[in-house]
Amino acid sequence: MLTLQSVFIESPTGVLINALTETINQGECLVLMGPSGIGKSSLLGYVSGTLPKALKGRGEVWLQNNRIDHLSAEQRHLGLLQQSPLLFPHMTVEENLLFALDQKAPKAERRRIVNVKLSEIGLPGYGNRLPQELSGGQQARLALLRTLLSNPRALLLDEPFSKLDQTLRQEMRALVGQCLKEANIPAILVTHDVDDANALGNRIIELKSDS
Numbered sequence: 001m002l003t004l005q006s007v008f009i010e011s012p013t014g015v016l017i018n019a020l021t022e023t024i025n026q027g028e029c030l031v032l033m034g035p036s037g038i039g040k041s042s043l044l045g046y047v048s049g050t051l052p053k054a055l056k057g058r059g060e061v062w063l064q065n066n067r068i069d070h071l072s073a074e075q076r077h078l079g080l081l082q083q084s085p086l087l088f089p090h091m092t093v094e095e096n097l098l099f100a101l102d103q104k105a106p107k108a109e110r111r112r113i114v115n116v117k118l119s120e121i122g123l124p125g126y127g128n129r130l131p132q133e134l135s136g137g138q139q140a141r142l143a144l145l146r147t148l149l150s151n152p153r154a155l156l157l158d159e160p161f162s163k164l165d166q167t168l169r170q171e172m173r174a175l176v177g178q179c180l181k182e183a184n185i186p187a188i189l190v191t192h193d194v195d196d197a198n199a200l201g202n203r204i205i206e207l208k209s210d211s
């Protein structure tokens with residue numbers, strides 16, 4: 001369960017998020033919508049510990065009975081998926097994925113898991129390619145897989161499909177839905193797209209300038 005308790009975010013020009021309190025249960029996806037600049041990405045930044053320094057956030061964030069808002073981003077065990085797949089360009093697909101797995105596990109075991117997972121997402125044998133040798137849709141699937149391989153305790157999705165065409169968008173929505181169901185973790189999805197919201201959201205919040 002992910003709980004936000006009285007979260008405020010302020011920019012130099014005013015209040016973005018004003019006392020937001022929400023609880024997202026295991027397996028539930030909360031969708032955040034609202035006009036550009038209202039503070040949707042900033043809220044994900046506050047939850048994930050990556051809020052830009054120019055913005056000030058306060059309020060409690062709880063994940064499975066642990067308060068995490070004072071922890072570093074790495075210690076929060078959250079998965080963040082954004083519109084630009086954050087793959088390391090100089091690393092192969094396999095290296096990108098190995099990086100996400102627990103480094104304490106033997107490398108042979110990590111490689112085995114990576115290859116099984118690549119097959120599961122329809123990219124068998126792609127381990128030696130570089131990210132730029134993949135299509136946008138393949139990179140999107142890979143970025144999702146990389147995020148999930150670190151076994152996050154909650155998933156934050158910041159307009160993850162906005163660069164994809166309609167067909168790929170539908171495929172990715174289905175894949176994310178399936179992954180969320182399997183992982184059974186809380187998720188927050190930021191999107192401008194009503195179809196994304198309806199396909200994945202259990203609940204939709206429209207942020208307004210006075211919220």
Ligand SMILES: Nc1ncnc2c1ncn2[C@@H]1O[C@H](COP(=O)(O)OP(=O)(O)OP(=O)(O)O)[C@@H](O)[C@H]1O
Pocket residue numbers: 011012016034035036037038039040041042043052053054055
């Ligand atoms: N690094 C920063 N420094 C100063 N202001 C920032 C910074 N990042 C974001 N902001 C401001 O914070 C406000 C909220 O930005 P944010 O990206 O959270 O909005 P958003 O609702 O996600 O918008 P969009 O739908 O366009 O992605 C904006 O007014 C933006 O200009």
